[in-house]
Amino acid sequence: ETGVTQTPRHLVMGMTNKKSLKCEQHLGHNAMYWYKQSAKKPLELMFVYNFKEQTENNSVPSRFSPECPNSSHLFLHLHTLQPEDSALYLCASSQKEGALREKLFFGSGTQLSVL
Amino acid sequence: GQNIDQPTEMTATEGAIVQINCTYQTSGFNGLFWYQQHAGEAPTFLSYNVLDGLEEKGRFSSFLSRSKGYSYLLLKELQMKDSASYLCAVGHTGRRALTFGSGTRLQVQP
Numbered sequence: 001e002t003g004v005t006q007t008p009r010h011l012v013m014g015m016t017n018k019k020s021l022k023c024e025q026h027l028g029h030n031a032m033y034w035y036k037q038s039a040k041k042p043l044e045l046m047f048v049y050n051f052k053e054q055t056e057n058n059s060v061p062s063r064f065s066p067e068c069p070n071s072s073h074l075f076l077h078l079h080t081l082q083p084e085d086s087a088l089y090l091c092a093s094s095q096k097e098g099a100l101r102e103k104l105f106f107g108s109g110t111q112l113s114v115l
Numbered sequence: 116g117q118n119i120d121q122p123t124e125m126t127a128t129e130g131a132i133v134q135i136n137c138t139y140q141t142s143g144f145n146g147l148f149w150y151q152q153h154a155g156e157a158p159t160f161l162s163y164n165v166l167d168g169l170e171e172k173g174r175f176s177s178f179l180s181r182s183k184g185y186s187y188l189l190l191k192e193l194q195m196k197d198s199a200s201y202l203c204a205v206g207h208t209g210r211r212a213l214t215f216g217s218g219t220r221l222q223v224q225p
Contacts, residue, residue, distance in 0.1 A: 090158070105160075106157040
């Protein structure tokens with residue numbers, strides 16, 4: 001148990017569907033992240049939020065829409081996805097934003113399949 | 116830009132020692148992390164190096180050479196439960212999050 005909970009664990013959706021991924025952290029952290037993990041590829045950073053404000057969008061297509069209502073919750077809204085978007089989507093949190101000695105705590109991810 | 120290389124797969128025997136290498140090329144280097152990820156589970160933190168040398172933590176040790184852009188994770192007295200992917204990740208000054216390698220999938224055999 002890492003203190004970061006993601007739901008759902010598995011999701012199958014059609015290309016015309018709209019769905020949302022949810023992440024919640026119980027660690028009192030101020031920064032939250034979305035990463036995409038495809039088979040045999042590095043974890044790709046998608047978005048960074050610090051104190052609810054988006055501080056990085058790593059050139060992610062607009063069919064992925066993040067939302068961070070507070071420091072404990074992070075959503076990823078999905079619409080009109082493509083089959084190549086099928087991947088494991090990982091949420092993470094850290095005490096502070098940034099890659100300077102900040103240990104990331106990951107959720108177990110949502111395994112997404114787009115048909 | 117950043118580039119991180121690590122072997123895709125490794126196999127080792129229970130009770131043995133295995134070394135997983137990671138090389139990186141980056142500007143503004145500010146620390147290297149190792150994470151362990153079992154299939155279907157969250158990556159979990161193993162170690163952090165920012166200065167040259169060896170950091171030991173139980174059966175796991177991590178080494179860093181900043182001048183060579185090189186790190187390794189050393190696993191001793193391997194157990195079956197050590198079968199997992201091991202992710203090397205680098206922090207950079209000015210970037211808001213870690214950059215990860217593709218991971219090394221370790222299979223421990225009896």
